[in-house]
Amino acid sequence: MEAPLLEVQHLSVGIQRGRDCLFGVHDISFTIKPGEILGIVGESGCGKTLTALAIPGLLPGGVSISGGTVRFENRDLAGLKQRELCEIRGNRLSMIFQEPMTSLNPLIKIGRQIAEPLELHGYTDKARIRREVLDIMEQVGLPDPERLAGEYPHRLSGGMRQRVMIALAMICKPRLLIADEPATALDATIQAQILRLMQWFNRNRGTSILFISHDLTLVNRLCDRVLVMYAGKIVEEGPVRDIFRRPAHEYTKGLIGAIPSKDRKGRPLTNIPGKVPSIEDGAKLRGCPFAPRCSRAEERCTTSFPARTDLGGGRRVFCFPPAGEGGRENGTLREGHYAGT
Ligand SMILES: Nc1ncnc2c1ncn2[C@@H]1O[C@H](COP(=O)(O)OP(=O)(O)OP(=O)(O)O)[C@@H](O)[C@H]1O
Ligand code: SF4
Ligand SMILES: [Mg+2]
Numbered sequence: 001m002e003a004p005l006l007e008v009q010h011l012s013v014g015i016q017r018g019r020d021c022l023f024g025v026h027d028i029s030f031t032i033k034p035g036e037i038l039g040i041v042g043e044s045g046c047g048k049t050l051t052a053l054a055i056p057g058l059l060p061g062g063v064s065i066s067g068g069t070v071r072f073e074n075r076d077l078a079g080l081k082q083r084e085l086c087e088i089r090g091n092r093l094s095m096i097f098q099e100p101m102t103s104l105n106p107l108i109k110i111g112r113q114i115a116e117p118l119e120l121h122g123y124t125d126k127a128r129i130r131r132e133v134l135d136i137m138e139q140v141g142l143p144d145p146e147r148l149a150g151e152y153p154h155r156l157s158g159g160m161r162q163r164v165m166i167a168l169a170m171i172c173k174p175r176l177l178i179a180d181e182p183a184t185a186l187d188a189t190i191q192a193q194i195l196r197l198m199q200w201f202n203r204n205r206g207t208s209i210l211f212i213s214h215d216l217t218l219v220n221r222l223c224d225r226v227l228v229m230y231a232g233k234i235v236e237e238g239p240v241r242d243i244f245r246r247p248a249h250e251y252t253k254g255l256i257g258a259i260p261s262k263d264r265k266g267r268p269l270t271n272i273p274g275k276v277p278s279i280e281d282g283a284k285l286r287g288c289p290f291a292p293r294c295s296r297a298e299e300r301c302t303t304s305f306p307a308r309t310d311l312g313g314g315r316r317v318f319c320f321p322p323a324g325e326g327g328r329e330n331g332t333l334r335e336g337h338y339a340g341t
Contacts, residue, residue, distance in 0.1 A: 004031035005175055005208050006055070007071040013050045013059065013232075014066030015279060021066060022279045024050040026232045029068075032176065037202055037209040039223035039240060041216050041255065045276045047232040048212045052180045055210075056093055057085045072176065090117040094169035096162070098181040103165060104153040111137075111149025114167050121172055132171060140167045140197060159190035163197070170201055177201070180212045195222050216255055220244050225314070228252045231282045231289035233305075238315030248317040250294045288319070296322065 013025035025047040032038045040048050053059045055070050057077060070077040072093060077085065089095075094117075097103055105113060114133045123129050137145035140163045153161060162182060169177055179198060183191040199222060201207045213219055219226050220240055228236040228249060236249040247253045254272035274293040282289055287304050291297040298320070306320045 005034045006032040011068035012066045016062045028234045035206045037223045039219035039226040040212045042229035046229040091121045091172045093176045094174040095178045096165045096182045136167045136171045176208045178210045236317045249319045251290045
C-alpha cells in the first residue's frame with residue numbers, strides 16, 4: 001500500500017483558559033494519500049480550522065498541540081523547530097484561507113507578493129522568478145498577467161484575490177494544499193470556478209488537498225474522502241459518495257438532511273435542533289458529544305464515547321448501533337445496521 005503523504009495520529013489541540021487546558025480538537029487520526037482530496041466538514045466551532053492550523057504549526061498564542069503526531073513526508077512536523085517548519089511551509093505544503101484580503105499585503109504589488117515564496121525558498125534568478133510568476137498567474141486564470149502583476153490587491157474582486165492566493169500557494173509546487181473555506185465568502189459561480197481550479201492542480205500536478213468546508217455539497221463535488229467533525233472529534237469517515245448515499249452517524253444524517261437540493265424535492269428539510277457545544281460545555285460531556293441533539297440518544301450515549309466501528313470499504317463511524325442490533329460480522333458492523341433512514 002502506498003505510504004500516506006500526511007499522517008495525523010491522536011492529535012489534540014489544547015486551548016489555555018486560565019489554569020485549565022480545554023480541547024479544541026481531541027484525539028483525531030487520519031491520513032491523506034498522495035494525489036488525494038480529503039474533505040473536513042462540520043458546523044461552526046467543530047475544530048476544523050484548529051486542525052488546519054495545527055498541521056503546519058500555525059496555531060495562535062494560547063493554543064497548542066497537546067498530544068499526538070503530525071507526519072508529513074515521513075517527518076514529524078510537531079517536533080520541528082520554527083526555522084525547519086518555515087522551509088516546508090509555502091514550499092512542500094501550503095495554505096489558503098477564507099478571506100484573501102487579510103492574507104494579502106495591501107501595500108505590495110500582486111506580482112511581488114506571488115514571487116515571495118520563490119525568493120523565500122532560495123530562487124535568485126530574477127528573469128526566472130518573473131517567468132514563473134507570469135506562468136502561475138496564467139494557470140490560475142488571472143487575465144493579462146503582465147499588467148495585473150503591477151496592480152495592488154484592492155484593484156481586484158474577491159474571486160480574483162482568491163486566485164492570487166492560489167497562485168501564491170501553488171507557485172512552489174507543494175505536494176499538499178490546505179484550503180480552509182476557500183470559497184465560502186464568494187458567490188456560487190466564483191465558488192465553482194475556485195473548486196475547478198483546485199481540481200485542475202490535483203489532476204495535473206497530483207497535488208493532495210485538505211479541503212475544509214461547512215458545506216457538504218462542495219465537499220461532495222470536490223473530495224474523494226471526507227471526515228465529519230463534531231465538537232473537536234471525528235465522528236465519521238469514508239469515501240464521500242458512500243457517506244452521502246448512506247450516512248451512518250446521526251450527526252452526518254442531520255447535516256445531509258439539511259441540504260436543499262433538486263433530488264430531495266418533496267422530502268422535508270431537517271434542521272438539527274440545538275447547537276455545537278462551546279469548548280467549556282464540551283469538556284463537561286462524558287459520552288457522545290452529539291447526545292444532547294440526537295433523537296436516537298440512549299443512556300449509554302451520555303456515559304461513554306462510542307468506540308470506532310469499521311463498516312468496511314474505508315468507512316469508520318463513532319456511534320452506537322441501534323439497540324438490539326448487534327450486527328457484528330468478523331469484527332465489523334454492517335452498514336445496514338446504522339443506515340435506517
Ligand atoms: N484562538 C483561539 N482562542 C480560543 N479559542 C479558540 C481559538 N480558536 C478557536 N477556538 C475555539 O475552538 C473551537 C474550534 O474552533 P475552530 O475555529 O477550529 O472551528 P471551525 O470548525 O473552524 O469553525 P468555523 O466553521 O466557524 O470556521 C471553538 O469552540 C472556538 O471557539
Ligand atoms: S452515539 Fe448515541 S448520541 Fe451519539 S450519535 Fe450515536 S446514537 Fe446519537
Ligand atoms: Mg474555521
